[in-house]
Structure formats: structure tokens, C-alpha cells
Amino acid sequence: MDTVDESLKQxxxxxxxxxxxxxxxxxxxxxxxxxxxxxxxxxLEADRVTVYRTLLTLIEVGLVTKxxxxxxxxxxxxxxxxxxxxxxxxxxxxxHIEAIENSIVLPVALPQGYVLQNHNVLITGTCAVCxxxxx
Amino acid sequence: MDTVDESLKQxxxxxxxxxxxxxxxxxxxxxxxxxxxxxxxxxLEADRVTVYRTLLTLIEVGLVTKxxxxxxxxxxxxxxxxxxxxxxxxxxxxxHIEAIENSIVLPVALPQGYVLQNHNVLITGTCAVCxxxxx
DNA sequence: ATTTTTCGTGCAACAATGTTGCAAATTTAA
DNA sequence: TTAAATTTGCAACATTGTTGCACGAAAAAT
Numbered sequence: 001m002d003t004v005d006e007s008l009k010q011x012x013x014x015x016x017x018x019x020x021x022x023x024x025x026x027x028x029x030x031x032x033x034x035x036x037x038x039x040x041x042x043x044l045e046a047d048r049v050t051v052y053r054t055l056l057t058l059i060e061v062g063l064v065t066k067x068x069x070x071x072x073x074x075x076x077x078x079x080x081x082x083x084x085x086x087x088x089x090x091x092x093x094x095x096h097i098e099a100i101e102n103s104i105v106l107p108v109a110l111p112q113g114y115v116l117q118n119h120n121v122l123i124t125g126t127c128a129v130c131x132x133x134x135x
Numbered sequence: 136m137d138t139v140d141e142s143l144k145q146x147x148x149x150x151x152x153x154x155x156x157x158x159x160x161x162x163x164x165x166x167x168x169x170x171x172x173x174x175x176x177x178x179l180e181a182d183r184v185t186v187y188r189t190l191l192t193l194i195e196v197g198l199v200t201k202x203x204x205x206x207x208x209x210x211x212x213x214x215x216x217x218x219x220x221x222x223x224x225x226x227x228x229x230x231h232i233e234a235i236e237n238s239i240v241l242p243v244a245l246p247q248g249y250v251l252q253n254h255n256v257l258i259t260g261t262c263a264v265c266x267x268x269x270x
Numbered sequence: 271a272t273t274t275t276t277c278g279t280g281c282a283a284c285a286a287t288g289t290t291g292c293a294a295a296t297t298t299a300a
Numbered sequence: 301t302t303a304a305a306t307t308t309g310c311a312a313c314a315t316t317g318t319t320g321c322a323c324g325a326a327a328a329a330t
Binding site: 066070121122128131 | 201203204205208224235246247248249250251256257258259260261262263266267
């Protein structure tokens with residue numbers, strides 16, 4: 001039983017071809033993918049709706065995080081870190097969105113009477129790879 | 136000449152009924168509105184596309200910020216603060232999104248070789264008003 | 271191994287949102 | 301007041317998000 005199947009089982013999900021392949025694709029990417037990108041990487045035939053619902057399920061069980069950018073939602077495999085607490089980084093050059101490990105985000109002054117639940121932080125800039133390939 | 140007109144003029148925009156009313160609506164709200172909400176608040180007849188393009192223009196000249204939540208884009212008048220640098224707060228009770236004044240957000244550990252451009256921070260929780268109306 | 275139960279998938283259909291080109295109307299400057 | 305520049309409305313289309321329902325597949329029970 002490989003890692004993909006273990007992950008699915010551990011979260012009480014049935015092993016289906018669609019789930020297996022979608023999780024595998026997400027495992028092979030360090031950055032967040034749109035649903036459309038995931039669909040294009042699938043070798044098996046899978047309905048748009050199936051991908052949609054599979055992603056919903058994976059988020060529900062905590063295997064995947066959803067990140068928002070200007071063009072909609074993107075999906076990233078959770079790799080141990082607490083999903084919502086983490087900041088994400090979007091490179092304006094290559095467009096990739098990835099989790100920033102060990103990031104701590106501090107909103108210094110939340111107004112009186114406000115209660116915090118969690119962060120949803122997207123930091124934009126340029127990533128190491130893109131910066132290397134420059135003058 | 137009222138505040139609305141001044142704002143538009145200052146940013147080199149023509150004074151049209153649609154712009155006037157859209158800016159006025161945004162001025163009267165401390166929280167971020169969706170395009171749809173703005174359309175509903177308009178008394179004059181304006182095409183969906185006009186509202187869409189007006190908002191694009193207002194963002195372009197820096198009068199308005201765009202904020203992303205699960206349900207799409209929301210729009211908030213910029214009130215002096217540097218728009219992109221600021222964090223925003225979304226109340227999970229009433230759903231309102233507002234700018235957090237004077238917020239300073241610190242991503243403590245951005246990986247080696249990464250260059251920061253700006254933040255896009257949405258903090259969720261419950262706001263003062265909603266917390267008051269509770270047990 | 272076969273049946274039963276539970277769950278996942280595909281299809282159809284629809285709503286909401288984002289986006290463009292173009293002609294007509296409106297604003298501003300001359 | 302007219303001319304130039306910009307804005308608007310309309311039509312049309314693309315993309316994304318979402319639901320219900322019937323059929324098929326996976327897991328559990330026999």
C-alpha cells in the first residue's frame with residue numbers, strides 16, 4: 001500500500017481511481033493547483049464535477065487546503081502543518097503558490113472586542129527560483 | 136463640489152452618474168461589498184458591465200481595494216492607508232470584511248532567496264458588534 | 271464468493287461571475 | 301456649441317461554482 005492509499009485510508013475515504021490520482025498529482029506538486037490544472041494532469045477520464053467533489057472531500061478531511069488568488073481557488077496538499085494557520089506565498093513571476101513553512105504571522109493590532117479565528121495570508125513577491133534566473 | 140466629486144477629480148476621472156453613485160455607496164460602508172451588493176444599492180439604472188468596469192477603474196487609480204474571500208471579490212474604499220499593505224478582517228458571523236487600521240503583518244520567516252512585494256491578508260474571526268450581541 | 275449496503279461518479283442543467291467588442295451616448299475641452 | 305475623448309449599454313461568450321438524480325463501484329456482511 002503506497003503513500004496515497006495510506007493517506008486516503010487514514011482519513012476514512014474509499015480508494016477510488018479518481019481520488020488516488022488526484023491525491024497523487026497534488027503530492028507531486030509543491031505549489032497550489034487550480035481545479036482546471038488538476039483536470040489536465042489526469043490521465044484517467046474524470047468528470048469536472050467529480051474533481052470538484054473530490055477536492056471538497058479532501059479539504060473536508062484535512063488532506064488539502066484551499067487558497068484564494070485573483071483567479072479563483074487553488075489547492076495544495078497539507079504536509080503536516082496546520083493548514084489554516086499558515087501563510088502562503090505567491091510568486092508574481094511564475095505564478096506558483098506554496099505554503100511558507102514555519103511562518104508566523106502577527107496581526108499586531110486587532111481592534112478592541114474582536115476575536116481571532118484564523119489567518120488566510122497570501123504574500124506576493126518573487127520566489128528563489130525566479131530570482132536566480134535574473135540579471 | 137462634494138467629497139465624492141473631489142475624489143474622482145483628484146484621480147483624473149470624469150464625473151459620471153454611475154461613478155458618483157458607486158463611490159458614494161462605497162463611502163457609506165466601512166466594510167467590503169461585492170459587485171452584486173453594489174448593484175442592488177444603486178438607485179440609478181446601471182449595467183452590470185458598467186459597474187464592473189467602474190470598479191476596475193477605481194482600483195486602477197487607487198481609490199478602491201479588491202479583497203478576496205471564498206465567494207469572490209469584494210470592494211472597499213481606500214481610506215488613506217496604503218491599500219495592499221493592510222490586513223483585512225472578515226467576521227464569520229455577519230460576513231463583513233473591513234480594513235484593520237494600523238495593522239502590521241509580519242511574516243517572520245520568508246525562505247532564503249525570496250523577495251516580498253506585498254501582503255494580502257484576510258483574518259477571520261468575530262467582530263466587536265457580533266460579540267456584543269451574544270451570551 | 272456473493273449479496274447487500276454505502277458511497278462515489280457522470281450527466282444534465284443551471285447560477286454566478288468575469289470578460290470582450292462595438293456602437294451609441296455622455297462628458298470635457300476647445 | 302462643436303469636436304474629441306471617454307464612458308456606457310448591449311449582446312455575447314467563457315469560466316467557475318453548484319445541485320439533483322440515477323447508475324456504478326467499493327466495502328461490509330453473509
